[in-house]
Amino acid sequence: MGVRIADRVGMPELDVNRRLKSFEEVATGYTEEMAIAEASRCLQCPTKPCVSGCPVGIDIPTFIKDVKNRNYESASRTIFASNNLPRICGRVCPQEKQCEAVCVLSKMKDKEPVAIGRLERFVGDLQIEREMPGSLQTSKRRVAVVGGGPAGITVAADLATKGYRVTIYEAFHTMGGVLVYGIPAFRLPKDTVVDEAEGIASMGVEFVRSQVIGRTLPFQEIRDDYDAVFIGIGAGAPRLSGVPGSNLNNVFSASEFLTRVNLLNAWQFPEYDTPVVVKRNVAVIGAGNVTMDAARTAKRLGAENVTVVYRRSEQEMPARREEYLHAIEEGIDFKWLTLPTEYIGDINNNVSAMRCARMELGPPDESGRRRPEKVDGSEFDMEIEMVIEAIGQKANTVLRYGFPGLELNPWGFIKTVEETGLTNLEGVYAGGDIVTGAATVIEAMGAGKKAAESISKYLDSL
Amino acid sequence: MSHKILAKRRLSPRLYEFWLASETIPKYAKPGQFLIIRIDKKGERIPLTIVETSQGKVKIIVKCIGKSTFQLAMLDEGTELAEVVGPLGNSSDIRDYGHVCVIGGGVGIAPLLPTARALSAAGNTVTSILGAASSEQLILLEEFEELSDDLILMTDDGSAGKKGLVTDALESLLEEKKVDQLWAIGPAVMMKFVSAIAADRDIPCWVSLNTIMVDGTGMCGACRAEVNGEIRFACVDGPEFDGRNVNWNELIKRQFQYADLESAALKRFEEEVGDLSWV
Ligand SMILES: Cc1cc2nc3c(=O)[nH]c(=O)nc-3n(C[C@H](O)[C@H](O)[C@H](O)COP(=O)(O)OP(=O)(O)OC[C@H]3O[C@@H](n4cnc5c(N)ncnc54)[C@H](O)[C@@H]3O)c2cc1C
Ligand SMILES: Cc1cc2nc3c(=O)[nH]c(=O)nc-3n(C[C@H](O)[C@H](O)[C@H](O)COP(=O)(O)OP(=O)(O)OC[C@H]3O[C@@H](n4cnc5c(N)ncnc54)[C@H](O)[C@@H]3O)c2cc1C
Ligand code: SF4
Ligand code: SF4
Ligand code: FES
Numbered sequence: 001m002g003v004r005i006a007d008r009v010g011m012p013e014l015d016v017n018r019r020l021k022s023f024e025e026v027a028t029g030y031t032e033e034m035a036i037a038e039a040s041r042c043l044q045c046p047t048k049p050c051v052s053g054c055p056v057g058i059d060i061p062t063f064i065k066d067v068k069n070r071n072y073e074s075a076s077r078t079i080f081a082s083n084n085l086p087r088i089c090g091r092v093c094p095q096e097k098q099c100e101a102v103c104v105l106s107k108m109k110d111k112e113p114v115a116i117g118r119l120e121r122f123v124g125d126l127q128i129e130r131e132m133p134g135s136l137q138t139s140k141r142r143v144a145v146v147g148g149g150p151a152g153i154t155v156a157a158d159l160a161t162k163g164y165r166v167t168i169y170e171a172f173h174t175m176g177g178v179l180v181y182g183i184p185a186f187r188l189p190k191d192t193v194v195d196e197a198e199g200i201a202s203m204g205v206e207f208v209r210s211q212v213i214g215r216t217l218p219f220q221e222i223r224d225d226y227d228a229v230f231i232g233i234g235a236g237a238p239r240l241s242g243v244p245g246s247n248l249n250n251v252f253s254a255s256e257f258l259t260r261v262n263l264l265n266a267w268q269f270p271e272y273d274t275p276v277v278v279k280r281n282v283a284v285i286g287a288g289n290v291t292m293d294a295a296r297t298a299k300r301l302g303a304e305n306v307t308v309v310y311r312r313s314e315q316e317m318p319a320r321r322e323e324y325l326h327a328i329e330e331g332i333d334f335k336w337l338t339l340p341t342e343y344i345g346d347i348n349n350n351v352s353a354m355r356c357a358r359m360e361l362g363p364p365d366e367s368g369r370r371r372p373e374k375v376d377g378s379e380f381d382m383e384i385e386m387v388i389e390a391i392g393q394k395a396n397t398v399l400r401y402g403f404p405g406l407e408l409n410p411w412g413f414i415k416t417v418e419e420t421g422l423t424n425l426e427g428v429y430a431g432g433d434i435v436t437g438a439a440t441v442i443e444a445m446g447a448g449k450k451a452a453e454s455i456s457k458y459l460d461s462l
Numbered sequence: 463m464s465h466k467i468l469a470k471r472r473l474s475p476r477l478y479e480f481w482l483a484s485e486t487i488p489k490y491a492k493p494g495q496f497l498i499i500r501i502d503k504k505g506e507r508i509p510l511t512i513v514e515t516s517q518g519k520v521k522i523i524v525k526c527i528g529k530s531t532f533q534l535a536m537l538d539e540g541t542e543l544a545e546v547v548g549p550l551g552n553s554s555d556i557r558d559y560g561h562v563c564v565i566g567g568g569v570g571i572a573p574l575l576p577t578a579r580a581l582s583a584a585g586n587t588v589t590s591i592l593g594a595a596s597s598e599q600l601i602l603l604e605e606f607e608e609l610s611d612d613l614i615l616m617t618d619d620g621s622a623g624k625k626g627l628v629t630d631a632l633e634s635l636l637e638e639k640k641v642d643q644l645w646a647i648g649p650a651v652m653m654k655f656v657s658a659i660a661a662d663r664d665i666p667c668w669v670s671l672n673t674i675m676v677d678g679t680g681m682c683g684a685c686r687a688e689v690n691g692e693i694r695f696a697c698v699d700g701p702e703f704d705g706r707n708v709n710w711n712e713l714i715k716r717q718f719q720y721a722d723l724e725s726a727a728l729k730r731f732e733e734e735v736g737d738l739s740w741v
Binding site for chain 1: 463486487490500501504505506507529530544545546547548549550676677679680681682683684686687688693695698709711712715716718719720723724726727730
């Protein structure tokens with residue numbers, strides 16, 4: 001084969017020493033030269049396999065060609081036609097499992113896929129003014145969106161574009177959902193999120209903040225007031241191990257730890273009022289994106305030794321590769337095949353040690369991954385003064401009492417018709433983590449797109 | 463939506479009453495529920511019980527114990543708060559129990575008021591035992607006088623009512639009368655000892671857990687407490703639980719989790735604004 005394909009252009013990154021002292025963004029972004037060089041690697045495959053890997057179906061080769069030709073306005077238009085949050089997705093999408101996984105280049109020997117996410121971010125960061133649809137609010141129909149995370153924002157933006165009147169109700173004081181209170185600024189700068197999320201206000205979307213639907217405002221009232229409702233409240237409740245000693249002081253859920261730091265700026269305590277505890281030896285339980293975020297945050301806040309403890313092995317780790325590599329660079333330790341069985345406290349009820357069992361991998365379980373099993377008599381103690389549990393999220397508890405009549409599945413998530421996002425209640429749709437369980441930003445957005453489509457059809461049929 | 467401080471009144475040293483503007487809270491608040499405020503952009507989320515509501519406004523009573531509550535007490539009428547969220551938590555289980563003894567300690571007297579009123583309205587015979595360090599901290603006496611069949615006052619220094627603890631008053635009451643239900647709101651230590659008496663005598667006893675909270679909506683687990691051997695979240699599973707089932711020693715220690723940071727914040731605030739003793 002005569003075609004020579006250049007190597008993938010690396011992402012410039014902040015120096016490790018500087019990283020550990022700040023919440024500055026680690027990946028600093030392509031320069032124009034880098035973007036053009038990377039865009040030139042794209043083969044412009046006529047069958048566009050990459051597009052099928054993107055849950056919102058961005059016309060990837062078209063925007064990449066525009067980047068190559070420095071036609072940024074057109075690139076931006078192409079991306080926005082499918083995705084309202086390119087600056088966010090370009091940063092946090094698990095591209096290696098989505099668009100880039102099906103890029104033709106990734107199938108070639110010794111070749112890496114086109115850096116689609118990085119190019120998307122490059123275009124997004126140029127912040128090219130978007131043309132707004134000429135006729136906003138052409139319809140009298142009103143839609144309430146419950147939850148201001150990626151799913152809700154996508155529904156709102158798509159419906160606003162179609163001319164409906166949309167109001168988003170958000171429990172916290174700021175839009176963005178997990179993008180604000182979960183993912184730390186060193187991975188996703190907060191002003192980027194606020195810009196992108198609140199940018200949809202210019203489409204005529206209204207925000208009502210600090211209202212917890214089903215609690216501070218009855219769900220029925222929202223249903224009565226609007227022609228349709230979308231529920232995108234995320235999988236907000238922390239799963240806790242519940243092992244003995246779970247309620248000792250300095251044992252935290254990752255949700256608490258990250259909410260304090262990210263939503264309430266506890267990393268700037270006492271300038272900001274919300275405190276956060278950080279100790280010398282910290283154990284973070286789990287191995288997903290949330291685990292990496294919590295571990296890297298603890299390190300930045302001054303913890304000396306941060307150890308990620310996971311009951312399976314490196315192969316089964318669900319975190320994005322890039323985040324794992326960043327964590328290693330930043331000096332995070334990893335203890336594989338290890339399961340905490342008890343937290344041990346001192347006389348003040350502060351955690352001072354963690355009892356762990358060694359694990360080995362048995363036959364595959366329901367998830368297809370090999371099931372970890374305890375090795376008899378393998379227990380040992382680790383000296384730690386702080387534990388952060390990052391072992392998963394559950395359905396938001398408000399569903400249990402705040403949304404009467406809404407049908408849930410056995411795991412407590414909302415039951416919907418997959419193709420449309422429709423729940424068992426007329427005119428009520430749902431999507432994102434509250435339907436699928438904790439997933440990804442772009443999957444939540446994909447669900448939002450589908451729901452917006454169905455809601456629009458429903459409203460037009462009224 | 464406005465979250466203005468409409469009125470502020472000093473009830474006694476370090477004890478303030480506020481009326482805050484709120485469109486929606488008065489429509490839905492029930493006894494036993496709370497709200498969360500953030501003073502300004504840099505503020506923390508402060509949970510406070512809803513004491514009373516009226517159209518377009520809600521009353522809270524706040525004891526100054528740390529940076530945020532001192533800062534709140536120093537704000538002027540007309541100040542716009544960054545955020546007021548509520549009502550949160552479950553409402554009190556109001557029923558006709560028969561004879562209910564409600565016990566309020568210190569600033570806990572304030573959150574007890576709406577529940578005690580509702581209990582009286584539901585047909586209960588209500589004996590109220592209110593306790594505080596001294597007479598000036600014994601608040602809402604007129605209101606409790608009106609709703610109670612019997613009102614017993616206790617102070618640590620004997621400056622009002624009898625000298626002694628609310629538990630002393632409760633012990634003597636239980637010698638004389640049958641009580642069907644107890645209700646205690648106050649410092650954790652007080653609730654712990656009331657619950658111990660309740661357990662001894664086999665009387666159900668509601669308490670309101672003032673654990674440390676962050677979101678107050680079930681999304682972080684900061685507020686967790688062990689009740690009946692299980693982990694429960696005070697903000698969504700409570701805040702009221704049967705005190706006989708609460709692991710008090712653990713709960714009390716959890717309240718001190720941030721003690722060092724909190725006192726540093728208060729010290730820094732004092733350096734900034736000067737002496738706080740007048741508050
Ligand atoms: C720490 C962390 C790191 C992650 N890293 C990545 C990553 O790198 N890449 C990736 O793709 N995904 C990542 N994820 C997952 C991703 O963030 C989620 O899948 C995605 O945010 C789900 O979007 P959503 O809109 O369904 O819900 P959320 O983002 O959870 O948004 C729900 C919103 O609803 C609000 N809400 C809840 N209840 C109510 C109510 N009753 N009334 C009104 N509002 C309510 C919440 O406050 C919230 O703002 C991460 C998640 C976490 C926690
Ligand atoms: C459901 C509930 C209802 C409450 N109702 C009232 C009320 O009606 N009136 C009143 O004066 N107080 C009430 N409180 C307590 C009040 O929230 C705290 O006094 C306040 O947050 C202290 O903040 P600070 O900065 O002044 O003190 P800090 O110096 O921060 O803390 C002093 C102590 O207050 C407690 N505390 C600190 N932060 C929190 C927090 N985020 N949540 C809960 N407790 C905390 C801790 O035990 C701490 O040791 C209630 C608490 C809860 C959970
Ligand atoms: S949105 Fe995500 S999946 Fe789609 S092209 Fe961008 S990075 Fe890939
Ligand atoms: S599959 Fe890869 S090379 Fe082909 S068009 Fe898509 S991005 Fe370009
Ligand atoms: S305060 Fe966060 S779960 Fe209760």
